[in-house]
Amino acid sequence: MGMTAIEKILARNSGLARVRPGDIVTTKVETAILFDNNFMETSWREILHVYDPAKIVVVFDHRAPASHVLSAKAHQTGRAFVKQFGIERFHDIGFHQGISHALVADHGYGLPGTVLLCSDSHTCSAGVFNLAARGVGAPDMTYAVAKGETWFRVGETIRYDLCGALRPGVSAKDVFLHLANTHGDHATMNVEYGGPALAGLSMNARRTISTMSAELSVEFATFEPDQIMIDHVQARTDAPFEPVWPDTNADYADKRVIDLNLIEPLVALPDAVLNNARAVGDVAGTDIDQAFIGSCANGTLDDLAVAARVLAGRRVADGTRLVVTPATQSIYRAAMAEGYIQTIVEAGGVVTNATCGACGGGSMGLLGPGEICITASTRNFKGRMGDAAARIYMASPATVAASAIAGVIASPMDYFT
Amino acid sequence: MNDLFNDQISGRVWVVGDDINTDLILPIQAYYLPVEQQPAWVFSANRPGWSGDVGQGDILVAGRNFGVGSSRPAARSLKNLGLACLLADSINGLFYRNAINFAFPALEAPGVTALFKEGDRAEISFEAARIANPASGKTLDGVPMPAQLLAILQAGGIYSLLQSENLIR
Numbered sequence: 001m002g003m004t005a006i007e008k009i010l011a012r013n014s015g016l017a018r019v020r021p022g023d024i025v026t027t028k029v030e031t032a033i034l035f036d037n038n039f040m041e042t043s044w045r046e047i048l049h050v051y052d053p054a055k056i057v058v059v060f061d062h063r064a065p066a067s068h069v070l071s072a073k074a075h076q077t078g079r080a081f082v083k084q085f086g087i088e089r090f091h092d093i094g095f096h097q098g099i100s101h102a103l104v105a106d107h108g109y110g111l112p113g114t115v116l117l118c119s120d121s122h123t124c125s126a127g128v129f130n131l132a133a134r135g136v137g138a139p140d141m142t143y144a145v146a147k148g149e150t151w152f153r154v155g156e157t158i159r160y161d162l163c164g165a166l167r168p169g170v171s172a173k174d175v176f177l178h179l180a181n182t183h184g185d186h187a188t189m190n191v192e193y194g195g196p197a198l199a200g201l202s203m204n205a206r207r208t209i210s211t212m213s214a215e216l217s218v219e220f221a222t223f224e225p226d227q228i229m230i231d232h233v234q235a236r237t238d239a240p241f242e243p244v245w246p247d248t249n250a251d252y253a254d255k256r257v258i259d260l261n262l263i264e265p266l267v268a269l270p271d272a273v274l275n276n277a278r279a280v281g282d283v284a285g286t287d288i289d290q291a292f293i294g295s296c297a298n299g300t301l302d303d304l305a306v307a308a309r310v311l312a313g314r315r316v317a318d319g320t321r322l323v324v325t326p327a328t329q330s331i332y333r334a335a336m337a338e339g340y341i342q343t344i345v346e347a348g349g350v351v352t353n354a355t356c357g358a359c360g361g362g363s364m365g366l367l368g369p370g371e372i373c374i375t376a377s378t379r380n381f382k383g384r385m386g387d388a389a390a391r392i393y394m395a396s397p398a399t400v401a402a403s404a405i406a407g408v409i410a411s412p413m414d415y416f417t
Numbered sequence: 418m419n420d421l422f423n424d425q426i427s428g429r430v431w432v433v434g435d436d437i438n439t440d441l442i443l444p445i446q447a448y449y450l451p452v453e454q455q456p457a458w459v460f461s462a463n464r465p466g467w468s469g470d471v472g473q474g475d476i477l478v479a480g481r482n483f484g485v486g487s488s489r490p491a492a493r494s495l496k497n498l499g500l501a502c503l504l505a506d507s508i509n510g511l512f513y514r515n516a517i518n519f520a521f522p523a524l525e526a527p528g529v530t531a532l533f534k535e536g537d538r539a540e541i542s543f544e545a546a547r548i549a550n551p552a553s554g555k556t557l558d559g560v561p562m563p564a565q566l567l568a569i570l571q572a573g574g575i576y577s578l579l580q581s582e583n584l585i586r
Contacts, residue, residue, distance in 0.1 A: 024563045042452050043490065045576055046586040070449055121488045121511055135511050137488045139518035139575045146584040151565060153510070185436070185482040187507040188525070217485045217509045272436055274482070360487070361445040381440040381486065388444065388462035 002247025004157040006190045006222045009132045009244050013115045021253075023154040027132070029055065029144045031109055033100050033118035036060040039074040039081065043138045050085045051148030057089040057109060058082050059100040062120075062356045065093050067363030098328025098354045101125035101296040105207055106330055108236025112225060112243040117144050122296045122378060125211035127221040128203065129233055130243050134220055155188045155219045156253035159246075161195030164261035169416030171306070172205035173298060173376060173396035176212040177266040179258060181277040187217040189253065192246060194224035197260050203232050204300035211297040212378065215273040265412060267374070268394040271382045280399055280411045288372050290321045291404035292385075293397045294352075295359040295377035299327030301334050303376065303397040307349075308340035310401035310415045316348035317407025323365040324349050325357045349404070361385045367392070374409055376400040422571040426502045426522065426541040428474040430533045431467075433460075437479055439486035439512065443494050456498035471498050476539045479505040480530050484512025496521035502541055504529045504548060504559065517566050520574035524548070526559025 003011065003018060011019045013027035032055055037043060050056065058078055063071035075093075082090045091103055100118055104110045110126035116133040117123065119141040126133035136150070144150045160179070166172075191213055198206065206223060213221035223229065225243035233241065266277040293299070293307050304326060316322045324344050326332040332354055335341050341351055358365030359377035367373050367386035373393070375385065380392035395403075398412035440462075447458035459468045477495065483505040484491065492515040495503065503516065503523040516523035524546050532550050533539060540549045544567060546559035562570065572578050579585045 024565050037489075042448075042450075042455075045579075047584070048586060049584050068449060119488045121486060135488050137490060137492075137511065137515040137518060140514055142585060143518075143575050143579060146579060153563065153566075155510075185485070185507070187482045187485075187509055215485070217482050219510045272438075274436060379438075379440070379486065381438045383444045383462045384440045386445075 001251035002249040004190065004250045004252060005130065005192050005224060005244050005246040006132060006157060006220045007154065008246070009113055009222070010152060010154060012113065012244070013132065019154050021154050021156045024151055025154060026149055026151050027115050028149050029117050030111060030114035031055060031057065031116040032141065032144045033057040033059060034141060034145065035062060035100050035118065035120060036064060036071060036074050036078060037062050038119055038138050038141060039077040040070060041073060044077055045142055047081070047142060047146055049146055051146060053085045053087045055148065056087050056145060058087055059091040059103060060093060060097065061099045062360060063362050064097060064355045095329060098330065099296045099299065099356055101211060102299060102327035102331065105203065106328055108233050111237070111239055111241040112230070112233060113241055117141060117150060122211050122214045124213050124218060124221040125207055125296055128207045128210040128223045129229060130223055130225040132220055135214065153219070155190050157190040157192050158186060159192045159194065159252045159255045161255065161257045162193065162197035162260060163195050163257060164197055164259045165200050166260045166263060169398055169413045170263050170265055171396040171398060172201065172208040174263050174266050175258065175260060176209050177268055177277045178263050180215060180274050181266065183256070184274050185217045189218060190220040190222065191216065191218050192222050192224065198226055199228070202302055203228065204302040207300065208297050215379065265396060265399050267399065267409060268380050270380055270391040270393060273380060273394065280395065280409065283393065283409050284411060286372070286393070286409040288320055288374050288403055288408060290323065290365065290367060290371065290373040291400045292323045292358045292365060292373060292375040292377055293400050294325030294327065294357055296327060297378045298376040298397050299325055299331065301331050304331070304335045304340045305338065306397045307401045308343040310398055310412060311347035311349065311405065312343050314347055314405050316404045320404055320407045322349040322404040323352060323358055325352045326354050329354045358385055374400050374403045424543045426476070426543055428476045428501050428539060429472065430476050430478050430535060430537045430539050431471065432478045432530065432533060432535045433480070435480035436482045436485055439484060439489055439491040442491035443489050448489060452493070453497070456494045459494050459498055468498060471500065473499040474501045475499065476501055477503045478529055478533050478539070479503065481506045482509060483507070484509040490515060490519065492516040492521045493519040502543070504539070506530055517569050518575040520570055522570060524559045524562065526557055528557055529559065532557050
């Protein structure tokens with residue numbers, strides 16, 4: 001039998017002819033991304049040696065600008081680290097600020113066929129560029145930065161072929177919620193995405209799916225390469241790269257087809273992402289206090305465009321707060337140029353700077369006891385966005401925007417007829 | 418973090434369900450606190466008061482997909498709470514890495530939640546991944562931790578290794 005795309009990428013980067021599920025492999029790390037939490041005094045261990053400063057990226061995203069003195073001190077430690085080792089790819093507060101996974105997409109940091117590590121769990125986001133990208137903890141990052149390598153446990157792979165096309169008003173987020181609802185967790189396994197529908201999905205839409213795959217507990221989420229992806233990366237970097245296609249006789253644990261025509265807007269109920277979604281109609285009318293659109297999964301320009309389309313000429317309901325957070329400052333600038341920011345603000349939405357913000361409950365837009373939020377971000381876990389007694393529903397940006405206008409959970413479909 | 422690895426583990430069992438996430442283990446409020454204060458917050462949202470009931474050497478038995486969620490050092494909180502071992506039907510890969518790196522013994526053992534009820538005693542041969550419930554007489558073979566990873570655990574975690582090579586302070 002042949003190898004899946006991720007098996008071939010892991011084999012290539014560990015100098016092996018082939019790898020099989022169950023193997024432990026040691027690979028070189030092409031890109032290692034540290035972010036502000038790594039430098040917090042409760043996590044940081046001073047690194048005395050760096051294997052290659054050119055392979056390292058440093059990003060301040062989780063608490064940027066600083067939300068506490070603790071995070072301000074983390075930023076100071078991070079800046080000193082960047083200076084000490086001469087790291088050029090540094091995203092401080094300012095023009096190049098943003099969430100690491102979105103910056104990887106913006107700047108072409110994820111080279112197809114390579115290994116990328118970052119100590120944020122949504123690092124599988126970069127799998128959309130056909131690489132072995134995974135989130136690890138601060139200890140693994142420290143090891144990778146110091147030694148330029150890491151280990152992986154090779155898991156079995158499930159192949160998802162996407163076919164058909166999404167109806168207007170239905171988004172990649174709904175595709176993910178459908179998958180999570182139908183197939184549950186994929187702990188210890190990989191997912192590989194391909195199929196004829198990819199050609200009709202923007203890189204941003206695909207990246208929503210790869211990013212959200214962290215919630216499936218995958219080891220890796222890898223997209224099959226196509227020209228749209230290759231053109232995206234080539235437009236952003238001069239570095240050479242070699243994409244990896246799966247073998248035609250690759251050995252998958254299972255092959256599943258998802259028909260996009262059949263997807264409808266879904267809402268995950270509070271406290272769990274997996275096996276926990278309902279059709280939006282089933283929860284329509286639920287009161288909300290806050291609506292949030294942002295994060296590495298849903299802070300793209302496409303997401304802001306959808307929000308603006310729904311909000312244009314309308315107002316957020318009295319008693320409801322809409323918080324919108326672009327994933328990078330460059331997305332923010334593009335959204336300004338397109339008029340999306342103006343539209344959202346005129347509707348009564350609050351647009352923040354690029355940061356993880358409300359998604360992780362780290363800064364801005366936190367929830368109080370008993371409050372209800374509908375969010376287009378990554379997680380709806382208990383306590384995720386503030387008080388543990390808050391309730392978090394999760395949906396697409398279109399559904400969140402429609403709900404913000406209604407002041408209750410509402411279907412977006414009327415806005416897309 | 419450098420306490421000696423013990424291959425034979427036995428202790429009182431606590432049982433939790435599927436999909437226990439890192440926000441439950443290390444809530445965001447606790448993330449800002451000094452490391453030694455973080456364990457008191459474990460499961461404060463889903464099982465208030467529990468962290469005070471856990472004794473040194475107790476064992477946590479969990480369902481599927483334990484540790485789904487963020488990269489935060491949640492495994493460190495479980496270790497510092499005094500738990501001797503995690504046994505789960507399946508474990509999120511990122512949590513598993515953190516467990517090894519923080520020298521917190523964790524084994525995947527599909528079916529383990531059926532072997533124990535809360536308050537039972539578990540006996541574990543860690544390297545062999547052999548799990549027993551002496552009261553019921555039932556045993557279960559889990560998935561042994563691969564040798565390369567066991568070596569990190571036995572060394573006291575990855576920071577100990579890096580420190581011994583003078584790569585970190």
